[in-house]
Amino acid sequence: MGVTLLVGVPLTLLTILPGAFAAYFGWRARQTGDNRGTAPAAIGAISVLYMLFASAAGILQRLVDRLVTSSLGVLPKASLFRSCDGSPTADVVNRHKKH
Numbered sequence: 001m002g003v004t005l006l007v008g009v010p011l012t013l014l015t016i017l018p019g020a021f022a023a024y025f026g027w028r029a030r031q032t033g034d035n036r037g038t039a040p041a042a043i044g045a046i047s048v049l050y051m052l053f054a055s056a057a058g059i060l061q062r063l064v065d066r067l068v069t070s071s072l073g074v075l076p077k078a079s080l081f082r083s084c085d086g087s088p089t090a091d092v093v094n095r096h097k098k099h
Contacts, residue, residue: 005059012055019047 026041 008055008059012051016048016051019044019051023048 022040022044024044026037026039026044029037030041
């Protein structure tokens with residue numbers, strides 16, 4: 001999980017910054033009376049909220065998968081590590097074997 005956060009946090013910030021700047025400067029322009037700032041402010045705010053939600057959902061999914069896998073010793077049903085027929089792939093089976 002450490003590598004995911006190490007890579008995910010800066011990447012999330014880089015994808016949020018343009019939307020945050022658009023929202024900030026759009027609302028600032030709107031406050032000074034320029035109605036042309038409404039569209040950039042709205043688009044920027046929506047993109048920032050979407051990226052925050054998508055990032056949080058991805059991190060939460062990884063945490064849940066890790067908790068289920070470690071506490072129950074089984075793979076979650078909606079795992080990315082399952083093949084098309086529903087059986088675990090060889091890599092996951094080998095990783096979860098008791099040594």
